[in-house]
Structures are given as C-alpha cells and as structure tokens.
Amino acid sequence: MREYDPNRDRERVEEVERICEVGPSGKLCIFTDLLGDPICRVRHSPSFLMLVAEIGDEIVGMIRGCIKTITCGNSNRHLPVYAKVAYILGLRVSPSHRRMGIGLKLVHRMEAWFRDNGAEYSYMATENDNLASVKLFTDKCGYTKFRTPSILVNPVFAHRLTLSPKVKIIHLTPSQAETIYRRRFATTEFFPRDIDAVLNNKLSIGTFLAVPDSATWQGTDHFLSDPPKSWAILSIWNSKELFTLQVRGASRVKRTLAKTTRVVDKALPFLRLPSFPDFFRPFGFHFMYGIGGEGPEAVKMVKSLCDFAHNVAKERDCGAVVTEVSGQEPLRFGIPHWKMLSCPEDLWCIKRLGEDYSDGSVGDWTKSPPRISIFVDPREV
Template identity: 70%
Template sequence: MAAAAVVRDYDPKNDCRAVEEVERICEVGPTGGGKLSIFTDLLGDPICRVRNSPVYKMLVAEVVVQKDGGEWRREIVGMIRSCIKTVTCGKKLPRNGKTSHPLPVYAKVAYILGLRVSPFHRRMGIGLNLVTKMEEWFRENGAEYSYMATENDNQASINLFTHKCGYSKFREPSILVQPVFAHRVRVSGRVTIIKLSPGDAEVLYRRRFSATEFFPRDIDSVLRNSLNLGTFLAVPKGGREAWRGSEEFLAAPPESWAVLSVWNSMAVFKLEVRGASRKLRGFAKTTRLLDRAFPWLRLPSVPEVFRPFGLHFLYGLGGEGPLAVEFITALCGFAHNMAKQRGCGVVATEVSAADPLRLGIPHWKTLSCADDLWCIKRLGEGYSDGSVGDWTKSQPDLSIFVDPREV
C-alpha cells in the first residue's frame, strides 16, 4: 500500500543510494528486435550526468509505503534530470556580404535526460507528474522549447511524451557504437591528424558548424571542460608542417579535411550489457583471447561488455571535400586507439541518419541504435531571434550537433 507520489528536489546527501537503486532496476536502452539491453551504472552522485551543463536540475518522486511489518517508510520510486542551454535552432543568411556561411539563430532549450520510474510503480501517473513539474521549472527559467530522446520502439515513453505531454516527433538520429578491440586499428597513411588547442577548436566550430541544429552557444565551455580529451583535425598527409592555427587554416583550407572531438564519458558513468546467454559470453571471451594472442591478425573481438565498462563519446563530427568520409574514418580509428589506451570498452557517437559522414563511421549494428527518436515541445512564443518560425515544424538538416554533456 502506498500514498500518492510527491515530487521534490533531489537531495545529494540523502537520496543518492535510493536513486542508484531505481537506476539499477530500470533497464535503459534498446530491448526490442533481439538487441541486448543496457543499463546505466552511475559513478558517485547521480546528478553528475547534467552537472556539466550551464543550468541543471534533478527531481525525485517519493511515496510513503507500508512495509510488511506495518511500518510506514518514504521510498524514492522515480526521478528526472534536465538542463537548460542556448542552442542553434535555425540559420539565416548574412546581410553584410562579408561571409557566405549562414549565421545561427539561437533559442533557449531544455533537455530532459534520464526519466526513470520503478517498474513496481508504473502506470500510476508518476512519470507524467515528474515531466509536468520539470516543465514548470523550464518556463520559470525562460526555456522556449523542451526536447527528449528515446528509442523508436519504446512505446511507453513515446506515448507519455506525445499523447500526454504534448511533444511531437522531431528528429531520428542514429547512435553508432564500435567496440574497442584488443588490437590497434590502422589509421590511413594518407592522413595527418592534428590535435587542436581549445581556442583553435572553438574558432573552427564557430566558423564552420555554429549554424548546425543543436549547436551549443557555449561551445567554449564544452571544449574547455576537463572531460573533453581533445579536438582532432584530419588533413592530407604532411599538413602538420603547414599548420598555423585555425584562422589561417580556414582562410585557405585543403580540398578535404575532417574534425571531431572526444569526450570522456567513462569518468561520469558506466554501462553494462545484460541478458546475454552463456554461449554468447563464451564466444566473446574466445574472440578476446585470440585477438590478444594474435594482434597482427586484427580480429574483430568483442570487448568485456558483460560487466561495467566505460565509453568515449565522439562529437562535433564534420568535414568538407571529396575525401571527408575517408578522413572521418581515420579520425574514428585514431579515437579507437586512444580509447584502447585508456581502457574503454566502446567508442560511440550520434549523428543524423542523413549525414553523409555517417558512411565513414565504423560501428557494430548489434550494439548500435539506428532508430533513436528526439521529441520536442514548444514552451514559449517565438525565438530569441524572431527571424524564424516554429522550430517544431522545421525540416531536418543533414547534420545535427550532439552535445556530449547530454550523453
């Protein structure tokens, strides 16, 4: 027997263990179509998943439950995390003619991350209550839009947000996951990879990608965050000698180039693949043993993903020129080798399904999610810049910018 749920602010001193228990019993990730389920194993304070965002909040749902002995106790049965930031929601052409690149149009946007309700307390309106209370906070802080991500086959989540909360289906990006093998991946000898300073990385991103949907206006904070392991630029072989900084590079770029940044998600949370059969576990172990024994064969081994493992997240992927796809592949190989050195289990990224660079991103279909779904809701009237209409009705671009702080 339990009383109605009460939604309140998360208390890091007293709620951490109870929230982790709800996380543990709630499966997260694709579960349909024979895919393995993945759950989050947070390290330390559960609010750390949004703490790197400029404005963030976490709420919990608490009920008073009568135990078998007749004693009444408070019990946390749900939670929701969110952050608010300013991102690109559209673009416009400059009027002064000084540049041919479109200029970004920004909006203040809220992102819902990690809505969880205990399996024993579902279909009681707790999820709806959590979302409603969080949206009140969004409006109080001037957010114009709210959006969330789920899997296309998570019908319960889709029904909650689209049927009960007024969200609409918006974008369908793909989460691409590559295992980290026991061997190093070969990187094309036709490519030179340069690690950029945070200042050079910011110049490059603002000049070339700031008009991309969901580009964070505070990209400088992302690039200077301690979780950011670096931004890497791929140019034709020998380009390192000619490197004089982003300003000179953008003034006369090579015919083809590509860029990406690496975020250390393993310092925030870990994952674990659950539900694998003994046969599959044995097969995976055999592939690792063979890969370690014969690294020169470069066997596609399965990492130890059946216990908590970390990941590196690749973001800010972009490039230009006829060899951009090849250069992205080289950068992904470089990132794989970095992850191997740091003990990660997988390397992951999220891109628009229509992004042409997607063809150059190595991944395993079994671990990936080709049908991620972003839903959006308009909270306020207009944009921060009133030159564009309702963002929820806009057509998708080829690319999106996935903020690693939301992973």
Template identity: 70%
Template sequence: MSEKDVGGVVVREFDAERDCYGVEMVERRCEVGPSGKMSLFTDLMGDPVCRVRHSPAFLMLVAEMGEEKEIVGLIRGCIKTVTCGEKLSRNGKNAAENNVPLPIYTKLAYILGLRVSPSHRRMGIGLKLVSRMEDWFRDKGAEYSYMATDKDNEASVNLFTDRCGYAKFRTPSILVQPVFAHRVRIPSRVNIFRLSPSEAENLYRRRFSTTEFFPRDIDSVLNNNLSLGTFLAVSSSQSFPGLDQFLANPPESWAVLSIWNSKEVFRLEVRGASRFKKGLAKTSRFVDRVFQCLRIPSVPELFRPFGLHFLYGLGGEGPDSVSLTRALCGFAHNMAKESGCGVVATEVACCEPLRLGIPHWKRLSCAEDLWCMKRLGEDYSDGALGDWTKSLPGPSIFVDPREF
C-alpha cells in the same frame, strides 16, 4: 524547488545527503532494454546528477510515496542555448559579407533519465515528474524542451507524444564501435593535428555555428576537463599552418572531431546475455589476443562495467573527408584503448554525409534514436525561424557530449 504532494506522490528536488541510495535502487530496477532481451545498465558511479552537472543550468527531481518516503521515480533536466536555424546577414560592409549565414539561437531544455519503478508505473508518476520539470524550464525562460528515447520504447514514446504534447522531431543514429585488443592502423597518407581549445572553438564557431543544436557555450564544452581534445585530419601532403591561415585557405579535403571522456562520468554494463553469447565473446577476445597479426575483430568485455569515449563535433569538407573521418575514428579508437574503454560511440543525423566514414557495429548501434520536442510557450518570438518543432531536418546535427 519546494516539495509538492500530488495524489499522494511528493515531487521534490533531489537531496544528495538522503536520496542517493533510493535513486540507485530505482536506477537498478529500470534497466534499459525491451523485456526478455539483453539490457543496458548505466552506473552513474555514485553521482546521480553527474550526467547533467556540466550543463549551464540543471535540476534533478525525485518522486516519493508512503510514510517511509520511498523514492519511486526520478527525472533530470538541463538548459542551454543552441542553434535552431539560420538567417542571412544584411549588415555587411561589402558584398562578400552579405548573405553570410548567421545562427538563430534559442533557449533549449533537455529531459533525460526519467525513471519510474516498475511496481509504481501506470499511476501518473512519470507525467507528474515531467510536468514539474517543465515548470522549472519555463521559470528559467526555456523556449523548447526535448527528450531522446528508443523508438521501440512504447511507454516512453506514448507518455511524451500522447500525454505531454511532444512531437517526433529527429531520428539520429547512435553508432558504437568496440575497442579491440589491437590498435587501428592510421594510413600514412593522413596527417592528424591536435588543436588547442581556443583553436577548436574558433573553427567550430566559424564552420559549424549554424548546425542544428550547436551549443552557444561551445567554449565551456571544449575547456571542460572531460574533453580530451579536438583533432584535425588532412592529407599527408598538407601541413597545419595555423588556424587563421587554415580558415582563410583550407585544403581541398579535411575532417575534424572532438573526444569526450564519458568513462569518468558513468559506466555501462550489458546484462541478460546468455552463456552461449558470453562464451562466443570470450572466444573472440582470446583469438584476437593470440593472433593479433590477423587483426580479427573481437567483442570486448561488455558484461562487466565498462567505459566509453564519445566523439562529437564531427565535420569536414572535400572529396576525401569520409576517409579522413575514418582515420580520425581510428585515432580515437587507439586513445580509447589506452584509456581502457570498452567502446567508442557517437551520434549523428540519419543523413550525415560523413556517416560512411564512422566505423561501427550494427549489433551495438541504434539506427534510429528518437528525439521528441515541445514548444513550451506561444509567447516567444522566433523571428525568421517560426516554430522549430515544425522545421525540416538538415544534413547534420551537433550532439552535445554533456547530454549523451
């Protein structure tokens, strides 16, 4: 993408050979969190595009000013094809094949990592970065664009909703659980099986392809080297006879989730905590370590860089699906402990039925993340769906780990 000078600001494509230091400085000046409170710093481990490079198509832009060409802003974007609704099949060979929900796909763009240096805000730089990124989205045929932000981030919300034409769309929850010094006990009444990537793909396409935001290239996600596996939980009285038989005659209750190794992509660090809070956290870890038999919850070392595992593709059915989900989350916690992670996180719809089975700490979680969406053009035909931005939320969403 060629350079463009707009009002003294040059917006151009990121150049890894000359921009890494400038981008890092902007990131450090833009710690996430309300003023005066603890903030969350994200360390991209020297690779500014690592959070989007696993997507089918991605771009990073920077904004620079002055004779010294100081980088004062940046933005990342990616594009993929996802489910935006469903329709009923009318071409089945028999009655059983009719009225089967089929996914409606759309080409969706995602904006993340918009940053503007505090000293250069209120100059229209954020708007220029968003506009240039949207131009690229349209050139690539994207039909919708969305972004996620903290609902209390007034500057970000106002930029996108008031100036860029985005509408508030979904309010999922980010649920975060610390990784304790002790392992979580998995109930003996639960059997957990690991699925191969091909089995996991088959299960997700058969059971979850009509879930909102389901990625059409789920095979690329599951076969990515950052995907640590997909795990299926059933009661101890059940075995796993193979996926075909499982799908043909599933047990009364089951649950599934996949694990993504975000630790290899970025590290997080909580900054701005008082000495008192740090002291309480250190004391909780000491007590937890000394008296592991008591299984006292502790606060991990979050005030230095730490990694996380992200849980995605959560789903299940049956009266015991919540308890089976809780067992899977415990299993994921133990994997994260072995990998040296500080937390396990996931993101689910606010009315997700399995939410009760996902352990989390409210202090570390976000009850209402805000997703805003914009239709990029009126010339696109969405068939039976209409305008996705005006659709009502469903009970579940499929959160792509490549974008977390």
C-alpha cells in the same frame, strides 16, 4: 515532488534506478552504472535540475533536466539563430507505482522549471521501440516526433589500428577548436552557444583535425582562409569518468563465442582479428562529438580520425567509442561501427514551451524539416 538532495536521496534513487533497469526477457540490454552520482549526466550542463517523487519515505520516481542555448533550425540563414532549449532525460518511475500519473507529474513540474528559466523549447530522446515513453510524451505531454539521429558504437579492440599514412592528424588547442567550430559549424542544428565551455571542460580529451599528409599547419587563421581540398574534425569526450555500461541478457553461447574471439586474438595478434570486447562486465566509453569536414576525401578523413580515436580509447582502457549523428549526415559513412551494438534511429521528441521567441522569423521550430547535420552535446550523453 521536490528537488533531489544528494545527502538523503542518493541511495534510494540508486535503488529505483536498479529496479527500473530490467530488460526484456531473452534480449540483449545495456545497463548503466552512474558510479554513485545520479546527476552525473547533467552535472556539466550550464543549468540543471533533478526532481524526485516521494510517497512517505519512499522515492518512487525521478527526472533530470538541463537548459542551454543552442542554434535552432533555419536553413535560409548564414548566421546562427539561437534559442534557449531544455532537455529531459532519466525519467524513472518505480514499477510498483506506475499508471498513477507520477511520470506525467514529474514532466509537468520539470517543464515549469524550464519556463521559469526562459526555455523556449523542451526535447527528450528515447528508443523508437520504447512505446511507453513515446506514448507518455507524444500523447499526454504534447511532444512531437522531431529527429531520428543514429547512435554508432564501435568496440575498442585489443590491438591498435593502423592510421593512414596519407592523413596528418593535428591536435588543436581548445581556442583553435573553438574558432573553427564557430566559423564553420555555428549554424549546425543544436550547436551549443557555449562551445568554449564544452571544449575547455576537464572531460574533453581534445579536438583533432585531419588534413592531407602534404598539408602544413600554419595556424587557425591560415586554415580558415585557405583550407586544404579535404579535411575533417572531431572532438573526444571522456564519458568513462561519469558512468559505465554493461550488456546483460546474453546467452551462455554468445558469451562463449565472444570469449573465444578474445582468446584467439590474444594468441594470434598478427591476424588482427576483430575480437569482441568483454561488454558483459562494466565498461567505459569515449564519445566523439563535433564531427565535421569538407571536400571529396572528407569521409576518408573522418575514418582516420575515428581510427585515431579508437587508439586513444585503447590507451585509456575504454571498451567502446560512441557517437551520434544525423541520419542524413554524409560523413557517417566514414564512422566505423558494429550494427549489433548501434541504434539506427534514436528518437528525439520536442515541444514548444511558449510564444515568446528570441527571433520571431524562425517560426515554430518543432515543424521544421531535418537538416543534414546535427551537433550532439557530449554533456547530455
């Protein structure tokens, strides 16, 4: 097992990815094309590593990991309590070399790198029904089931959505967005300490604030000291530049029905039918992150922001708009999505790596109850 070398490993790693992405027979599955960059999903993280497992000249497995500093759960404080946390993703083992302990060895080697770099916790995400992955991490690696956020996917239709005339949408500068996020959301679970790096990243399309149409924008300080009765905020990340997705396993009947909706929508656009995009070919998506808001009309404000994000994605030729929020997030009711494409419970598992903590009063975060909101870092989508 060794560190990934792009010059000698890229093609062999891509081959293992293709072999591993074989979905269950008769079911719809989503396949990922990393566009020739196996580390694209961690490249923008503060610190990252990719390991490969090799037997002779054959690569038989790989794993990716990254480290960042985030807010950990402590509902009794008004100030953020930070912890250095590691994230595991993209664990793959060639089907011909499974049940040989390769996956377990890759996880242990990655955790050693985490510890060497001061990480206090390690976590990973997987589908609830991925029993092999869940069993590996919970039974053999010492992880516990931690959070079950919802992945919400909304197609980008052939027509623009009409925005509410009662809502004004303001495009914030990265500096303005950082100030609002740090003042209002810094205690949200998994909030990244380097939010400024996220907002200033070239893949961050922008941050948008929704306020009543009657409200006037007089700058960040005025907004924070005297916010409108209701408001909402979200940021958009351009995942299309990193990788594409494709739905496979659909029957000919389903493909035909989907195509029919597009044909009818194109012929009769004034009906504004919710046609099904061509997800059976590779498509890109935008990821909405940092969703938050306050007030009795906050859900409606979020709905307007999501409609705005849909139109931005349409202009950039994306197939979908995606987000991930806590299952207890009240604002999720304002996020449009298709149930057939979404995942109501994405499973996050976590492990405590050491005994030394940045703040001993936090206790063991792995045993803390879920909080209302969660901040999903777009650099790890």
